[in-house]
Amino acid sequence: MVIYKIVAADEWREAEAAGVFAGAAIDRADGFIHFSTAGQAPETAAKWFAGREDLTLAAVDAEALGADLRWEPSRGGALFPHLYSALPMSAVVWSRPLRLGPNGRHVFGSLEA
Structure with missing residues (x-):
């Protein structure tokens, strides 16, 4: 299964250089x-990143994260994936810019591995 991380492009570039993503400020706080x-x-994206053009979308192999990945209730009781460790770049399937469309919403395209 593939899960997705939306992150500021500059933070993602730093993580790629380091070989690991320790999380954005909100992740570290939580x-x-x-x-x-x-x-x-x-x-x-609409709730937390509306109007932002400086984003990267990363696809991550959930199975590669092992027991540190937990599915926990969040918005409306839906289960969301939460990683209780740093994200190794070896688990990243792909990453790409997350652009805004003409309607002001982010364009995701195909979300497949």
């Missing part, structure tokens, strides 16, 4: 790295 499923990602 004690885990927030992820979304393919179905949850557009709503996450």
Whole structure:
């Protein structure tokens, strides 16, 4: 299964250089790295990243994260993937810029591995 991380592009470049992503400020404050499923990602972008053009979308192999990945209730009781460790770049399937469309919403395209 693939899960997704929306993150500021500059933070992602730093993580790629380091070989590991320790989380954005909100992740570190909450004690885990927030992820979304393919179905949850557009709503996450609209709620937390509306209008931002400086984003990267990363696809991550959930199985590669092992027991540190937990599915916990969040918005409306839906289960969201939360990682209780740093994200190794070896678990990243792909990453790409997350652009805004002409309607001001982020364009996700195909969310497949």
